[in-house]
Amino acid sequence: xxxxxxxxxxxxxxxxxxxxxxxxxxxxxxxxxxxxxxxxxxxxxxxxxxxxxxxxxxxxxxxxxxxxxxxxxxxxxxxxxxxxxxxxxxxxxxxxxxxxxxxxxxxxxxxxxxxxxxxxxxxxxxxxxxxxxxxxxxxxxxxxxxxxxxxxxxxxxxxxxxxxxxxxxxxxxxxxxxxxxxxxxxxxxxxxxxxxxxxxxxxxxxxxxxx
Numbered sequence: 761x762x763x764x765x766x767x768x769x770x771x772x773x774x775x776x777x778x779x780x781x782x783x784x785x786x787x788x789x790x791x792x793x794x795x796x797x798x799x800x801x802x803x804x805x806x807x808x809x810x811x812x813x814x815x816x817x818x819x820x821x822x823x824x825x826x827x828x829x830x831x832x833x834x835x836x837x838x839x840x841x842x843x844x845x846x847x848x849x850x851x852x853x854x855x856x857x858x859x860x861x862x863x864x865x866x867x868x869x870x871x872x873x874x875x876x877x878x879x880x881x882x883x884x885x886x887x888x889x890x891x892x893x894x895x896x897x898x899x900x901x902x903x904x905x906x907x908x909x910x911x912x913x914x915x916x917x918x919x920x921x922x923x924x925x926x927x928x929x930x931x932x933x934x935x936x937x938x939x940x941x942x943x944x945x946x947x948x949x950x951x952x953x954x955x956x957x958x959x960x961x962x963x964x965x966x967x968x969x970x971x
Contacts, residue, residue: 762809762860768825769817770808771871774801776821781876801872809868824875829855831878851877887912887926890933897932897963903954906971909934911946936965 775781778798786798808816817825832855838844839852851874854867899905909927916923922937936952949971956964 764829764858764860765822765825766814766817767805767809767860767868767871768829768874769822770805770814770825771801772821772825772828772875773808773817774804774872775875777804781873783873802869805872806865806868810862828875828878831881832874883913891961894928894933894961895931896957896961897929897934897954899954899957899963901954901957904951905929905954905965906949906951908947908949911942911944913944914938914942916941933962934965935962936968938968 778801782798782800783802785796785800785803787794787796789795808814832848832851835844835848835852835855838848844852850870854870854874857864857867860867897905907929909929912926912928912933914923914925920937922939923941924935925938925942926933926935927942928934936955942948950965950968951971952965952968954963955966958964
């Protein structure tokens with residue numbers, strides 16, 4: 761039998777050690793052999809539980825694990841309002857569990873990803889608040905713009921084989937597709953055209969080039 765503190769604390773420990781969430785093991789080629797450089801979070805958690813290695817979770821991990829669990833317990837309001845999806849329903853169900861057994865393999869796998877999910881939710885919510893408080897970029901569709909942007913986030917899309925960039929241009933938020941990765945915090949001068957002016961204070965750009 762395992763307590764909620766043990767399970768959630770170990771999930772946070774795995775996230776801390778790996779520097780994030782990894783669904784599967786990561787390997788590199790070394791001397792013509794595959795070498796594992798990162799163990800999947802869920803495998804770390806399951807191994808620690810199987811071996812009773814509860815000390816892998818520090819006191820800080822345990823405390824953060826409680827915070828992550830409380831965050832997903834807060835999804836009860838979503839459930840009551842009927843605005844909860846299947847994954848959130850699973851997370852809420854697990855957050856309400858006080859004890860686990862060796863049979864809860866699915867639950868261990870899901871818990872291992874939840875610290876990362878909470879962090880992404882918080883970043884997304886904070887960004888949404890910033891966007892709501894920002895000013896709309898002045899200009900009409902087709903207008904040329906030029907200025908210095910600060911990259912807020914950037915992710916790769918397999919569907920488009922490009923990077924989707926969200927950035928701040930003075931006090932306004934813009935987004936666009938780009939051919940290379942831009943790290944968050946990167947500043948660069950660009951020239952572009954306004955493709956779309958949205959009603960949520962964001963503006964989509966195209967024909968983006970370094971100025």
